[in-house]
Amino acid sequence: MPRIVYSRHYNIGFYGLERLHPFDSRKYGRVWGLLRRHFGSSLSGLHVRPRRAASRDELMLVHSNDYLTRLRDPKYVAGALEVPPVRRLPSWAIDWHVLRPMRWATRGTILAAANALEHGFAVNLSGGYHHAKPNHGEGFSIYADIGIAVAAMRAQQLIADDSRIAYIDTDAHQGNGVCHTFMSDNRVFIFDIFNCRIYPIFDVDARKRVDCDVGINSSITDSEYMGELHNRLPGFLDSVGRSPIGLAIYNAGTDVFAGDPLGGLSISADTIRERDLFVVRELRKRNIPTIMVLSGGYTKQSYQLVADSVIELIEMETAEGG
Numbered sequence: 001m002p003r004i005v006y007s008r009h010y011n012i013g014f015y016g017l018e019r020l021h022p023f024d025s026r027k028y029g030r031v032w033g034l035l036r037r038h039f040g041s042s043l044s045g046l047h048v049r050p051r052r053a054a055s056r057d058e059l060m061l062v063h064s065n066d067y068l069t070r071l072r073d074p075k076y077v078a079g080a081l082e083v084p085p086v087r088r089l090p091s092w093a094i095d096w097h098v099l100r101p102m103r104w105a106t107r108g109t110i111l112a113a114a115n116a117l118e119h120g121f122a123v124n125l126s127g128g129y130h131h132a133k134p135n136h137g138e139g140f141s142i143y144a145d146i147g148i149a150v151a152a153m154r155a156q157q158l159i160a161d162d163s164r165i166a167y168i169d170t171d172a173h174q175g176n177g178v179c180h181t182f183m184s185d186n187r188v189f190i191f192d193i194f195n196c197r198i199y200p201i202f203d204v205d206a207r208k209r210v211d212c213d214v215g216i217n218s219s220i221t222d223s224e225y226m227g228e229l230h231n232r233l234p235g236f237l238d239s240v241g242r243s244p245i246g247l248a249i250y251n252a253g254t255d256v257f258a259g260d261p262l263g264g265l266s267i268s269a270d271t272i273r274e275r276d277l278f279v280v281r282e283l284r285k286r287n288i289p290t291i292m293v294l295s296g297g298y299t300k301q302s303y304q305l306v307a308d309s310v311i312e313l314i315e316m317e318t319a320e321g322g
């Protein structure tokens with residue numbers, strides 16, 4: 001049976017911060033509400049609830065002590081979150097109300113990885129902070145949850161040290177932080193389909209690290225978008241090598257949706273659902289343990305898009321006895 005990792009502690013809501021950035025910081029709770037309505041009491045059999053936030057030791061699997069200390073500086077955090085008024089708040093309040101929920105979500109990504117390895121497929125209803133680098137936060141990404149989860153699985157010997165990892169990123173923005181995190185880790189193979197005309201356009205080094213780079217622009221249609229995935233993703237997965245892929249991380253950003261204020265693309269709701277099913281099916285038919293994280297999505301419909309995909313994915317996995 002697949003697993004859904006969620007805690008109410010993921011949700012950020014503080015002094016109206018959620019209104020200062022297009023980020024829907026209560027998106028996670030809203031997704032959970034729709035899943036509860038759909039699955040009813042059977043949801044509890046799928047639910048994995050983090051009992052705590054990620055510890056400092058877990059964060060330090062990727063981040064330096066200096067970086068974690070810098071997060072006590074409101075000016076620095078305001079820049080990383082792209083919410084300038086945060087610089088006027090006390091450090092403790094930023095930590096409690098903003099960074100702590102992100103540490104809960106980071107712990108959720110670790111748990112999702114462990115559950116995917118045991119049960120085949122697990123989704124964390126948050127995470128996917130793909131702009132966070134080992135020593136720098138940007139683009140609303142503070143903690144490199146994906147890199148931390150991979151390092152935690154290796155440290156706990158849940159995946160072999162030489163096991164190959166596939167990272168598939170369909171968020172509208174290029175996952176530059178993930179590239180920097182795995183810059184010299186040749187066990188990780190990166191597929192990224194993204195709008196190449198928007199942030200982080202100047203991070204040339206990150207883009208060079210992508211193994212399968214599918215840069216798209218705002219004129220792309222739904223059928224062209226799916227065509228790119230159909231043409232490139234199966235070949236990428238087959239090229240990763242003869243030894244089986246030990247874990248896949250699917251970063252399913254919904255900011256490709258038409259009307260998203262940051263993504264600059266115009267993909268329909270139906271195509272986003274089709275995309276998520278296609279990507280996860282390609283991974284699962286190769287028997288690759290897979291985790292899905294949510295990443296960006298900045299419209300009022302984002303939570304509905306996520307819930308629609310998660311419901312279908314869970315039903316697909318359950319039907320196939322995964």
Ligand SMILES: [Zn+2]
Nearest residue numbers: 171172173296
């Ligand atoms: Zn994005």
